[in-house]
Amino acid sequence: MSATEIxxxxxxxxxxxxxxxxxxxxxxxxxxxxxxxxxVFSIYYLLPLYVMLVTSLKDMAxxxxxxxxxxxxxxxxxxxxxxxxxxCTGINCDGLSRGFWNSVRILIPSLxxxxxxxxxxxxxxxCWRFRGSEVFFGILLLGAFIPYQVLLYPLxxxxxxxxxxxxxxxxxxxxTIFAMPINVLLFRNYFVALPEELFKAARVDxxxxxxxxxxxxxxxxxxxxxxxxxxxxxxxxxxxLFGVVYTRPENYPMTVQLNNIVNSVxxxxxxxxxxxxxxxxxxxxxxxxxxxxxLFVRGIAAGAVKG
Amino acid sequence: MSRARSGGxxxxxxxxLFRNFSSKLAAIxxxxxxxxxxxxxxxxxxxxxxxxxxxxxxxxxxxxxxxxRLWSTRRWLVSIENLAVxxxxxxxxxxxxxxxxAALLDRKIRYEDxxxxxxxxxxxxxxxxTGLVWQWILNPEFGIQSIVRGLGISGFNFDPLYNPDLVxxxxxxxxxxxxxxxIMVIMLAGLRGIDEDIWKACRVxxxxxxxxxVVVIIPMMKPVFVTALVLVTSGIVKLYDLVVxxxxxxxxxxxxxxxxxxxxxxxxxxxxxxxxxxxxxMLVTVAIILIPWAYMQFREKRQ
Numbered sequence: 141m142s143a144t145e146i147x148x149x150x151x152x153x154x155x156x157x158x159x160x161x162x163x164x165x166x167x168x169x170x171x172x173x174x175x176x177x178x179x180v181f182s183i184y185y186l187l188p189l190y191v192m193l194v195t196s197l198k199d200m201a202x203x204x205x206x207x208x209x210x211x212x213x214x215x216x217x218x219x220x221x222x223x224x225x226x227x228c229t230g231i232n233c234d235g236l237s238r239g240f241w242n243s244v245r246i247l248i249p250s251l252x253x254x255x256x257x258x259x260x261x262x263x264x265x266x267c268w269r270f271r272g273s274e275v276f277f278g279i280l281l282l283g284a285f286i287p288y289q290v291l292l293y294p295l296x297x298x299x300x301x302x303x304x305x306x307x308x309x310x311x312x313x314x315x316t317i318f319a320m321p322i323n324v325l326l327f328r329n330y331f332v333a334l335p336e337e338l339f340k341a342a343r344v345d346x347x348x349x350x351x352x353x354x355x356x357x358x359x360x361x362x363x364x365x366x367x368x369x370x371x372x373x374x375x376x377x378x379x380x381l382f383g384v385v386y387t388r389p390e391n392y393p394m395t396v397q398l399n400n401i402v403n404s405v406x407x408x409x410x411x412x413x414x415x416x417x418x419x420x421x422x423x424x425x426x427x428x429x430x431x432x433x434x435l436f437v438r439g440i441a442a443g444a445v446k447g
Numbered sequence: 448m449s450r451a452r453s454g455g456x457x458x459x460x461x462x463x464l465f466r467n468f469s470s471k472l473a474a475i476x477x478x479x480x481x482x483x484x485x486x487x488x489x490x491x492x493x494x495x496x497x498x499x500x501x502x503x504x505x506x507x508x509x510x511x512x513x514x515x516r517l518w519s520t521r522r523w524l525v526s527i528e529n530l531a532v533x534x535x536x537x538x539x540x541x542x543x544x545x546x547x548x549a550a551l552l553d554r555k556i557r558y559e560d561x562x563x564x565x566x567x568x569x570x571x572x573x574x575x576x577t578g579l580v581w582q583w584i585l586n587p588e589f590g591i592q593s594i595v596r597g598l599g600i601s602g603f604n605f606d607p608l609y610n611p612d613l614v615x616x617x618x619x620x621x622x623x624x625x626x627x628x629x630i631m632v633i634m635l636a637g638l639r640g641i642d643e644d645i646w647k648a649c650r651v652x653x654x655x656x657x658x659x660x661v662v663v664i665i666p667m668m669k670p671v672f673v674t675a676l677v678l679v680t681s682g683i684v685k686l687y688d689l690v691v692x693x694x695x696x697x698x699x700x701x702x703x704x705x706x707x708x709x710x711x712x713x714x715x716x717x718x719x720x721x722x723x724x725x726x727x728x729m730l731v732t733v734a735i736i737l738i739p740w741a742y743m744q745f746r747e748k749r750q
Contacts, residue, residue: 178551182565185624188580189568195583207594208584261477268470276474276481283485285737287684289709289726293504293719294488317480324477349469378573380688385714395575399692402579411583422576429571430564437567437632 196220196416203411219412223420227413229389229400236417239397243377243424246308246393250315250376254323255368257316259361262327263353267339277324284321292385299386306388314382319375323368330364331357363435370432374425394421489730496723504719513724523725526703532615533704534683537622541679542672544623545630550660552631553638563635567628574625578692581621582608608694611701618702622689626682630675637671638664673740680736684729705729 191208196219198212225235232238265277295314296305304310334357342352358365383393392400398421402414429436499509517523548566552559569577584590587606595603607617641664649659665672687706690696696703705725713722 174551174554174556178548178556178562181548182562185565185569185628188577188584188624191584192580203589206589207597208586208590209594257476260473264470264474264477268467268473270467270470270474273470273474276478279481279486280477283481285681285733286485286489287706287726287729287733289706290492290730291484291488292709292726293713293723294491295484297491297504298484298488317484320477320480349473374571378575380573380575380691381710385710395573395688398579399575402582403692403695411586411589414579415583418576418579422572425571425573426568429568433560433564436571437563 192415192419192422196223196412196419198412200410200412219410219416220420222410223401223413223417227401227417228407229397229404236394236397236401236420239392239394240420242308242387242391242397243394246311246315246383247373247376249309250312250319251369251372253312254316254319254372254376255365258320258323258368259327259358259365260353261320261324262329262331263357265324265328266331266334267352267357268349277328280321280324288318288381292381296385305386306391308387308391311382311386311391311393314386315372315376315379318382319372323371326368326371327361327364330361334360366432366435367438370428370436373428377424492723493727493730496720496727498720498723500719500723502717502719509720513720514728517721517724517728522700522703523705523708525700526705526708529615529702530683530686530704533618533622533686534680536615537619537626537683538676538679540619540623541627541630542675544627545675546634546665548627548631549634549638552635563632566631569625570628572625574688575692577621577625578689581617581624582693585617585620609698611698614694614698614702618689618693621693622686625689626679630679633671633675633678634668637668640671641667673743677737677740681733684733 194211195203195208197215197217198206199214199216199218202213223235224237224240226233227235265273295317299305299310299313302310302313304313338356339352342356347355377393378395379393380395380399383396387393387396398417401417495504495506496513497508497510498505499507499512552562556562585592585606585608587593587609592603592605595605605613607613607615607620645663645667646659649663654662685706686704687710690702690704690707694702696707706729709722709726709729712718712725
């Protein structure tokens, strides 16, 4: 609703006498039940975030005498520092920062490659169909339902043949492959809905395949690029299985390193450092989520109707 | 740039393959991924599940030996049983909870956006993060058990992650926390798609709200439920990271799942043929769930 609409609506509302049924009190039994239920569920959903935060701000002495929910008496940021730069996985003790930078180095090329490949493929399927293109699309969509475990080893062989096994680029390729079905579908559906006249006019004016793509389709499709980008950022950042299968320990992404730090069997468990590390790993998708808001919702809703 | 115009009437290239050439060029990744990876990889895995490959894949046929061994391995049977229990409970609860939350949010409440943000944020987090947080909350020494005992109920026992009989409950608590938000959003989109007039008609007829949901709204939302069902099920089959982060399959083998069986067999025990057989069984499971759904979609489209 635009600003003018709001003001006019407010203006008319104050001018006329109120209509409709008398509004129910905020404390009507129905409302107490409704909001009560919602608040109880909210507690369940918010609890882990709270626990992560308070645990990561306590020192170990305080953790040992209290419980997971007790707020910190003395706030310390030491666990965060330790998680970031000193926590150990096996013989390496340079903290989560290494995993973070690995994840960044995996994320950026994977994001660019997967989104551009998906956009281009979606464009082909929406605007330049050829004989058999729909069949290939169907096969691609079926791929979304194949359990990853079935394809793990064949991809090891493919990457080994290409000389990419164990490197970051191998993992980038794997992310791009598995992102294709859903993202291609997303782009295709968006491009199909673009007005066809525009496309025809561009062709009359002499624009070709690439010309239309770069000068007409892409500038008109910013929202879907954002949606696809959000899906990819959270998906790639949160991946564990591909990271553990297709990279060597020095290239492990953040999730894998986090799991190795927290679930390592040697040494004394430092719960505060573990929770700081966990929160650090979750921070990137959380920031994406809180800033993208409705677009994130739109992205997963779009992903959900893929059937 | 100009090649794509070849579809025009003027100078048609002599060979059909070159018509619309740029488009075909741009479709190469799709064809390679679809045929090369998805179809090729699946066939490769199925074929090699009938061999006795161990450290390296090789084509020495052993028929169904790997499958026989698989179904007589206790760890696999435990994995299947866990997946079935986790799957059914999580499916029912996710659907019910997701619908309930969506229905509550759809009652024209205040702060809808805030509540939706709260219910959905866990979905942005990885299963590793989810698993590790709940592992800490369920820690018997400092977590829920110790708090309830601190309240004076000293006999209270709740240590799902250390109790083979309860470990699935631990996984469920964390899994539901992460996944219900997604289903809520899908259900909410479905509820918003229902015509306001239907609500009005039901109100005029004096049908109570809960009955309207059960008798009118839910039957109308069948396609949404089916989509949610397929989504949740395909997620359940993939269940892996959560188990690794929360329990590593323990205590003992009581929380093993098929995806973990496949990973361990392929990459740590290096028994490839066995791993391929297990992953083929996972594929079969998905197919059993998916084929009726695909058939239903197909029939609806034809009508």
